[in-house]
Amino acid sequence: MTYPKPYQFTDPFDTIKHILKLSERLNELKDLDAILDRILEESRVLSNADAGTLFLVKDGELIFEYIQNESFAEQRDGIKVYSNKTVPIDGKSIVGYVALEGKPLCIDDAYTLPSGVSCKFNSEFDRQSGYRTKSMLTVPIKSSQGRVIGVIQIINAKNDQEEVIPFTNEMEHYLSLFANNASVAIEQGIITREVVLRMVKMAELRDPSETGAHVQRVGAYSAEIYDRWAQMHSIGKAERKRIKDRIRIAAMLHDVGKVGISDLILKKPGRLTKEEFNQIKFHTIYGRDLFTNSTSDLDKMSAEIAANHHEKWDGSGYPGDVRNEDGVIKLGQGKREDEIPLAARICAVADVYDALCSTRSYKDAWEAVRSVDEIRQASGKEFDPEVVEAFLSTQKAINSIREYFTEMNIRDLSLALESKIRSKD
Numbered sequence: 186m187t188y189p190k191p192y193q194f195t196d197p198f199d200t201i202k203h204i205l206k207l208s209e210r211l212n213e214l215k216d217l218d219a220i221l222d223r224i225l226e227e228s229r230v231l232s233n234a235d236a237g238t239l240f241l242v243k244d245g246e247l248i249f250e251y252i253q254n255e256s257f258a259e260q261r262d263g264i265k266v267y268s269n270k271t272v273p274i275d276g277k278s279i280v281g282y283v284a285l286e287g288k289p290l291c292i293d294d295a296y297t298l299p300s301g302v303s304c305k306f307n308s309e310f311d312r313q314s315g316y317r318t319k320s321m322l323t324v325p326i327k328s329s330q331g332r333v334i335g336v337i338q339i340i341n342a343k344n345d346q347e348e349v350i351p352f353t354n355e356m357e358h359y360l361s362l363f364a365n366n367a368s369v370a371i372e373q374g375i376i377t378r379e380v381v382l383r384m385v386k387m388a389e390l391r392d393p394s395e396t397g398a399h400v401q402r403v404g405a406y407s408a409e410i411y412d413r414w415a416q417m418h419s420i421g422k423a424e425r426k427r428i429k430d431r432i433r434i435a436a437m438l439h440d441v442g443k444v445g446i447s448d449l450i451l452k453k454p455g456r457l458t459k460e461e462f463n464q465i466k467f468h469t470i471y472g473r474d475l476f477t478n479s480t481s482d483l484d485k486m487s488a489e490i491a492a493n494h495h496e497k498w499d500g501s502g503y504p505g506d507v508r509n510e511d512g513v514i515k516l517g518q519g520k521r522e523d524e525i526p527l528a529a530r531i532c533a534v535a536d537v538y539d540a541l542c543s544t545r546s547y548k549d550a551w552e553a554v555r556s557v558d559e560i561r562q563a564s565g566k567e568f569d570p571e572v573v574e575a576f577l578s579t580q581k582a583i584n585s586i587r588e589y590f591t592e593m594n595i596r597d598l599s600l601a602l603e604s605k606i607r608s609k610d
Contacts, residue, residue: 201362204231204359207231207363207367208369210223211224212370214374214430215374215483216377216408216430216434217374217378218251219429220373221239221250222265223426224337224363224364224367224370225237225239225253226253227363228363228364229255229339232352232356232359233342233343234340234341234343234352235255235342235349236316236318236340236341237252237254238280238338239335239338240272240280240335240336240338241335242274242335243271246271246274247271247272247273247284248270248271249268249270256316265405267405267585267586267589267590268585269589276304278304278307279307279338281304282302283323283325289360289361290302290321290322291322291351292306292321293319295308295319295321295340296318296319318341319340321338322338322342322356322360323336323337324336324357325364326364326365326367326368327368334368335368342356378434381400381434381437382400384441385397387444391452392451400437400440401437402587403436403539404433404434405433405590406436406535406583406586407432407433407535408429408433409582409586410531410576411428411531412425412429412579413579414527414531414572428528431482431483432532434483435486435487436490436531436532438487438490439490439532440468440491440536441472442468442469442470442473442475442491443468443471443472446465446467447464466495466503466516467514467516469491469494469504470492472488472491472492475491476491486528489528490526490532492504493529494532494533496520496524497521497566497567497568498522498530498565498567498569499521499565499566500519501567502520503519504517505519505520506520530569531575533567533568534560534569534572537559537563538557538560539587542556560576561573
């Protein structure tokens with residue numbers, strides 16, 4: 186039996202049950218970006234919309250989060266917008282108007298807006314791309330306290346003949362129901378990210394190089410590299426999104442084991458002695474042990490990355506085969522090739538690339554071009570060649586991530602996340 190698409194349901198109760206089931210599945214996701222991507226995708230599927238954009242409220246403005254457009258093949262899986270572009274919450278733009286009023290707005294033709302609204306349609310994207318925006322449905326995402334925390338805008342509903350049609354009144358109600366239920370998952374994703382950043386902040390107290398911006402970049406790089414690697418291996422969309430959800434968070438926690446290393450070593454200016462570097466190696470073991478004795482898939486991946494992100498493709502990395510001899514932990518021969526978990530092989534490339542592009546006590550930041558070339562030269566020696574290939578083929582996203590996650594932006598983001606968690610109407 187072929188299950189009908191949500192927009193084809195004839196019984197309203199079937200649609201409502203489907204929306205509630207979607208909301209439950211959203212709560213299974215952990216990473217905020219994975220949650221937002223899924224919300225936008227399901228909003229489009231629900232209404233058979235060709236395109237859409239999702240915004241979150243940050244510091245009293247709307248910030249772009251995700252864009253999806255079926256008419257452009259390269260965007261079919263959704264694109265995370267790593268940009269500081271914002272839209273004011275006012276009556277000028279359509280999304281700003283909806284966020285301000287806190288009510289949905291349904292438009293049959295973007296170029297002929299209904300009377301009584303103060304907003305205007307921005308046709309810049311249409312002019313640049315040749316796309317024709319027609320029907321639009323824009324709804325606010327409200328928290329359980331009724332506060333607007335974001336906006337979903339979906340574009341060009343289609344019938345079975347792929348003709349653009351207006352959004353119905355029923356679809357407006359369904360999408361509003363889904364958006365408000367999805368807000369719970371968004372708030373949980375925000376809390377999860379803040380908890381991760383707090384753990385990172387603990388490590389930062391010990392190691393000044395372990396900053397919020399660094400781990401956000403490593404997590405985002407790892408997610409993009411994995412997604413490209415998975416496409417290269419023809420891994421299905423659902424599985425790709427499931428792993429991508431976990432790897433972003435797990436990679437952010439790659440060096441959390443440094444909390445167990447002495448300040449005298451972590452904060453030492455200049456290069457370490459051989460003995461000091463041998464002590465540093467144990468942060469992989471300490472990090473792994475933070476996530477043991479858990480049945481969580483996220484904890485399992487976090488342990489794999491923490492333990493193995495310094496292993497090298499040619500077997501020259503660490504900690505290798507760890508053994509306990511009479512209560513003394515000893516590191517063994519480094520793992521090689523496929524003995525190293527995939528998530529750790531990906532995080533290794535992301536971590537080294539970001540370290541090369543960053544200032545350290547013993548080095549200045551390298552230019553991105555030089556850093557990329559260093560990664561390329563280490564393919565087949567330090568890094569998995571296929572992971573390097575995936576890294577090299579996603580440079581547009583990598584560059585956007587590097588420019589977006591600066592130290593100043595992360596401080597602002599952290600404050601915004603805390604504000605969202607603590608604010609009460």
